[in-house]
Amino acid sequence: MKYLRALLSLAVVTGLLFVLNRPLGPAPALGPFFNPFSGFWQNAENHNKSAPSQLTLAGLKNEVIVKYDDNGVPHIFAQNDEDLYFAQGYVLAQDRLWQMDFYSRVAAGRLSEVMGPLALDFDKYNRRLQLPEGAEKIAEALMHDPTSKMIAESYAAGVNAYIDQLTYKDYAIEYKILGYKPEAWSPLKTALVEMVMRKDMNARSDDYMMSNALSKYGKATIDDVFPDYPVEESPIVPVGTKWDFVPVAVPKVPEMLQASVNARLSIEAENPGIGSNNWAVHGSRTATGLPLLSNDPHLGLSLPSIWYQMQLVSPSVNVYGVCVPGWPGIGIGFNKDIAWGMTNVGSDVFDFYQIKFKDATRKEYQYDGGWRPVTAKINEFKVKGSATILQDTVHYTHHGPIMYDEGQKPFFNDTPVGHALTWVGPVAQGNSLKALYLINRGKNYEDYRAILPFLASPAFNVVFASNQNDIAITSAGHLPLKWKEQGKFILDGSNPLHDWRAWIPVEQTPYVRNPQRGFVSSANQFPADLTYPYYLGWKFAPAERGIRINEMLASMQKATVDSLRLMQNDNFNVEARRILPDLLKILATDPSLKSNQGYEILAKWNLKNDPDQMGATIFERWVRELRLAIWEDDFPSQDPKKPMLLPTRDRTWAMLQKQPTAKWFDDNRTPNKVETANEIVITSFKATLDSLAAKHGPINPATWNWGIAKNTTIKHLVPLFSAFSRKGVYNGGGGNIVNATKEGHGPSWRMVVELDKSWPKAYGLYPGGQSGNPGSALYDNMIDKWAKGELNELVFLKSKDEKHPKIVAETLLKK
């Protein structure tokens, strides 16, 4: 009996330890996780914690000093560049290791290794997009240049010096919950992070939906409804600017592909808006007589934030700004002499090719009058919770991968089955580390132009200002040299004339320096008007933000930092100014709307998407409904078989104002009735009010105000961890508003720099915090200020000896 009791009790203890020491399905191992000496309680960061005063790190050449300001921003003072990038990697990893590891796993298509089968289709898609191949190509270029090699390797060594110190209790909370460990960093992982950016900026396409529309309506109608340039536009390079280069020959337009589009595909709503604003004001229009520069890149809002603030100082550089975790150098920022910023160039760099196979075996495809072999590549996936290695075979043509074979279900609905993909991501090489190295140290306009050849992809509108009173903007990147409308529709994979053949010469991408009007700006709109000799794409971001920015800048004299800050937060709705008066006139013709509350609110609205406006809520939802009501019958965007693209809002408003009797207003789903434009406007308005009431209850400011109804949410990178997200951020703005804060997208970093002959002043913040730890007070501390439109004064130290009241801690990194 006594033996049995001993054995039984031992068995219970062993069983308990066994069960508690291993993950239970999606839940982490409860023993280590709850143990306050090692588990999540260790991520409860002490509010009064200060950085250690000394650390010894193998791999440093000399001592490095890291000063922290009260916002958690590190200011790194190194005695050589190797140490500088080593320390950047080390310090970044301290705050954001899990995040950079996550980005690199996304691009490597290795998320399911740690997240399980849920992430498998996403992984397959990313591998099929050739993100890993693209990263290898980038890494190869990095290693080829001694400067970028030094940066990438020093940075990786710094990250790894941090990883080497860690035990389970030090891991980020995400590692503990998901039950995995950080992996060593490498230059290849830095390249993978860059590929995530290329994908986010460039990897969506309208080609298939446009081809469907083309085959139904023919070229003349498509040219009318989907024109290659908007009715209202205010391009980046001012209209009338002379091009000071001799263009290379543009390929001739071959016979258009119109035929047999028979791929299966369905479509989700429109591409999520990746947009941004930047501008620089010449000294002739500022209070100081020297330029001001502003930038707010709009990205998916996430926690941890995509950006991290830093100051990097070595004998060769003193620069402040933000970087993307995993990507060395400063991406957007300023130094003593210059400031620069970026927005996305939305040119069409993602094209599908129709493939004609020889027979059902699909081993050969037609090209240039003959047959070419299809090659196969097998991608392998380890999936968490499964012992077997999964295989995914991808077929390649010389155009690129056939994204999905017949019978496979695409991850994104806008990917046509059986088509090959050519996009800039895996083919553009460039050297972004070198570009950042150079601009971080830049002193003048010539230094700025010198970085452009190194920027390949994503293409950026790089705005620039210097304390020599130069301002400039360039749409920089590797842009394919296309014939007009090449890639507006699905291309013919058998016709060599449809291939991408060359790039636009880098010095001939759109740019302008010190224009007459005294400012430069971009908001993802058309880089140039139709006098530009090359075709960049038929559709860019809607013009409204650019129009508003250019109007405000044109009327601005003696601009100050605060006038630019107010501009960043401007909520004026240019689209409403354009179309609402006409819409209201139509609504006024309906007697039943005479005393309608929704109508009255809209009629009295101040045309601003301020958070306390109900009019903004009604207008934003209504124009969405109205566009669908006009076009969905003719260009069914939701049709699972032959989805088409909806014509742009610009085209829609032009039609409403200038062609009110156009046939498109009739709803062809009601065969016995011909609807007029007025009827469509009125019924869609009533429908909008009904659906708003269904969602938000009867009209009242507490639920209908724009700041509430929009419900901006800043999500953690893992959607499951909603507890680590911030919901209900009260803010105005909208997609086509200068303050481009939408439900889940918006200004991911706001910066204003006042250039100066001796020392610049700068202001900025982002909707997040420096720490990636949800258990830190610095995880989301900037969100409330951001939502209110305020900026922090940035601490830009002249030297390590400068005493600054905001510096609260200092760590000495010893070799």
Place this chain on the structure above:
Amino acid sequence: MLYILIILLSAIAQFLGPWWLMALVCFALCFWKSSKAASAFGVAFLAITTLWIGFATFQNIANEGIISQKIADIFKLPNAFLLITVTGLIGGIVGGFSGLAGYYCRKALA
């Protein structure tokens, strides 16, 4: 006395090594000191619960409750107080059974 010893030694053990060292501490100390099965379980349970709840509470206060609220949300617990209770229970049960096993093993070898 046993209670204090378990708290002290298991705190040191967990500070230096993995969490399950506390099971060894409870086992060994109860093997050595316990006089009854009920008290072996009870004292070890209470000692580990005290230690885990105490240390978790200390960290929670220093952190002003930021992480505990979020973790409670993830585990669908209504508040941080319950999260601390769960923390104590997980530790306590392992500690208690380890102490009991220690006592029974001594009995078996006696």
